[in-house]
Amino acid sequence: MKAMFTLTCLVMLVFSGAVTAKTVDEFVAEAERHQTEGDLTKAVALLEEALAIYPDDATVHAYLGLYRGTQAGQAYQAGNQTEAGSFLMESFELLDKAVSLDPDHPRARLYRGLMGVNVPPVFGKLNAAIDDLKHLVQLHEADPANVPVDMVINAYELMGRGYAQINEYQDAIAAWEKVVELSPGTESANAAEANIAELTDKAKAAAAETKVGPGEVPALVDKGKAHIEAGEFAEAEKLLRKAVEADPENADAHKQLAIAMMMPLEGGEIYDKRIHEDTDWATNIAFGIMNHLDKAVELAPDDMEARSLNGIMAVNFPFFLGKLDQGIEYLQMALDSDLPDNTRAEAAYWLGFAYQKKGMSHWIEIVNNYPEEEAARMVLDGMRPRISRFDPAKHPRPILAIDFVIAFHDELPPQTAIWVETPDGEFVRTLYVSGFSGHAKEVQIVLPVWASTSKFADADAVTGASIDTGEHIYTWDLKDGSGNPVEPGKYVVKVEVHHWPSMKYQMVEGEIEIGDRETRVVVQEGDFIPYLMVIYLP
16 A cells, blocks of 8 residues: 555656646747846756756757857857857857757758858858758748748848858849848848848949950960969959959869969968958958869869869868868879879878878867866877977077977967066066967957957067967067066066867966076966976076
């Protein structure tokens, strides 16, 4: 009898729990209410609770992904780049999961499309976003009752913005025309009409500027090649752009234009002062080069030279272009072809580089996904380079030397700053800052402590190409930013490093006294700058 009573109680408890648990729709409705009222934190907390109860529900993943993206935008506006990046990565992980759980989920497609159109081009989400929005439209056409027309209007509006970003004028205009057709007289339609007018003027201006007939294209391409051979890349790019506009189906014009665009980048730092006006300009160059190389291969699939060039650039450009696997495929094709030995040898080299890069990406995933496991420690130990020491005999005195190690290898070289300040936080001088941070300055801060302390006072004088994994030695001649000798006393040397896209961050500092005696301090902490030695030699 007692056993029966216990079993009955258990059944009642289970039944009671099932009755009182909120449904997905109830969770989402309450979260939407909090979000509308401006309490995004509460909305996210509710959806996280829902995710724990319904871990395989696409709707929960889609809404939480959208709200994480909103949090990323808020963090970015507040100047917290690290938090914004973390939220953004989680947002896309949630949205990707939503689509994998239900590929035909309308909101999952819409929200991932919305995020992909709105994030900076550096994330490489735009093409996939347009595909998501197209898929949503197809879902509506197949089952209008399941996909409301307002979602379709939103999709077309976003699609127009996406196409406009990559200068696909006609596709953008067609998308916005659908907005006007589906919602005549609304604010959305009025905005779409204004966009159409602006884009139509741009398209006409571009067409008028070209003034080149298709028959003139071969001669233009030949002239472009001659300018490339002469090292006159800007002039070559100008002519080859006209050739591509006049004949978009000319494979050689696309290939030569890509060459003209990429040649100025060879052996140099891609970042310069232009990123202060447009932080996406370098990214857009990379996407532009790959777009023309992809078009060249599409138009002339048997041109192994074009495939080899495409593969080389695909594996060299940053991860966010999403071209690594394509680069491996094309380089293997070039290696197996009858191209000259020197070209095939080059393809073999870059193929090895690509596999090395792919392996490093897997290592980074281990550190991000399993930070407390032994495997993560093995990765960090494997990344850490051998350490040599500062050699005083190679440097004139008096001098202060900063010897440190960057031990983490990410998809891109990190942003790094090295500077000196007083113990009470008064800025003295920057000794080095990475290219992006030094040129972008306040428009995109990823080294917050250096930015706040230096206020970019001497960034132009010390900005250099980004440094990567390994030991680095910098010296200070004991002068401030104005060139005046500093007074004897205590000073603090700081090194700040921010990795991307993993968002790994560390800052280390060492206080040292400048006077009559040789002094040194060694700091060994953390995994990303595990070693810092500061030496003063009078």
